[in-house]
Amino acid sequence: MYIPDLDDMLATHARIRPHINRTPVFSSRMLDEMSGAQLFFKCENLQKAGAFKARGASNAVFGLTDAQAARGVATHSSGNHGTCLSYAAGRRGIPCTVVMPRTAPQAKKDAVIGYGGRVVECEPSTSSREAVFAEVVAETGQEFVHPYNDHRVIAGQGTCSKELLEQVEGLDAVIAPIGGGGMVSGTCLTLSNLAPKVEIYAAEPEQADDAYRSFKAGHIIADDAPETVADGLKVPLKELTWHFVSTCVTDILTASEQEIVDAMKLIWKRMKLVMEPSSAVPLATILKNPDVFAGKRVGVVITGGNVDLDRLPWMNT
Known part of the structure; x- marks a missing residue:
């Protein structure tokens, strides 16, 4: 660690x-x-x-090597981290996938999409979020940017x-x-x-x-x-x-x-x-x-x- x-x-x-x-x-x-x-x-x-999550998301995205960035980034988020990661990815011109609870505010889902990100929905529990996210990473090979850890x-x-x-x-x-x-x-x-x-x-x-x-x-x-x-x-x-x-x-x-x-x-x-x-x-x-x-x-x-x-x-x- x-x-x-x-x-x-x-x-x-x-x-x-x-x-x-x-x-x-x-x-x-x-x-x-x-x-x-x-x-x-x-x-x-x-x-x-x-x-505030634009700060951490921007650091993660702009700290990637060109090879890492080419694959894009992915995360799971109740909203703001996903939105901010999509924002940062858009600034660098790379793909972004966000796993979000289906109960997350529609405004936050729309914000991810508005910045060019892709939303994949999961059930509103930590266990469901992490299981669906594992499938996304296996499918895309995108760099995981954890919301906080x-x-x-x-x-x-x-x-x-x-x-x-x-x-x-x-x-x-x-x-x-x-x-x-x-x-x-x-x-x-x-x-x-x-x-x-x-x-x-x-x-x-x-x-x-x-x-x-x-x-x-x-x-x-x-x-x-x-x-x-x-x-x-x-x-x-x-x-x-x-x-x-x-x-x-x-x-x-x-x-x-x-x-x-x-x-x-x-x-x-x-x-x-x-x-x-x-x-x-x-x-x-x-x-x-x-x-x-x-x-x-x-x-x-x-x-x-x-x-x-x-x-x-x-x-x-």
Whole structure:
């Protein structure tokens, strides 16, 4: 297992800079007052392809040799990683296949196709996803780019926190959503090297809290098919992300489905930022745990904005 280091992250940032946005950092006086903290929102919903995963995907694609690239790339994804891998593959002019749950938002399937990728559907469980994906790779011979358990991807996600440190001085903590742990691992990689005193928090839905339970138990606990409105956070930790989570994360906090939806609505209303439910989990946990963040300068990663506008979560609440 290759564990990416600071040099990998710095080389990655140089490689992917032409293919990503240096996303802005926004703040809200009202949300500061509600939370009792100073919140700095790193807006990866304004990233290329609408999500932070453009960073890791671009690093994986543009780091391939010409021979590897000619075969194309493949992955399994609930949406954003597949979209971003299709985006990066399109930039390099190579094929991309994405295995997606049939229940994934149609907007995310359409985005993969819009960037030139091919969608192959599977059942909404980790076991089905991995079985269908194995068939795709056997058929195509394409290079597997794992959504998060990949050193190239984690190095790419680490560039987000590098930018955040350059944009905001004196951070006390950074919090990001956690599913498989790619963004949190990248955050750990960067902050442990460049700002080791900054606390790292992960935020997770109560109904898909396998990372929280893993963190408390000291070993990986994987759920096969959890149900949550935060569709991007349904996947389990893997060995590489567990390495970072278990060694660098201060704590993992959870929020209920209603708390996630309320936080999402709050950011839409007050900050005018379109974000998906997964991105609202950090704010939900901050508001739920005011004592943890009181008086602190907190970086909050808004991980993506690829929401299905025809199926907004509060339409059914």
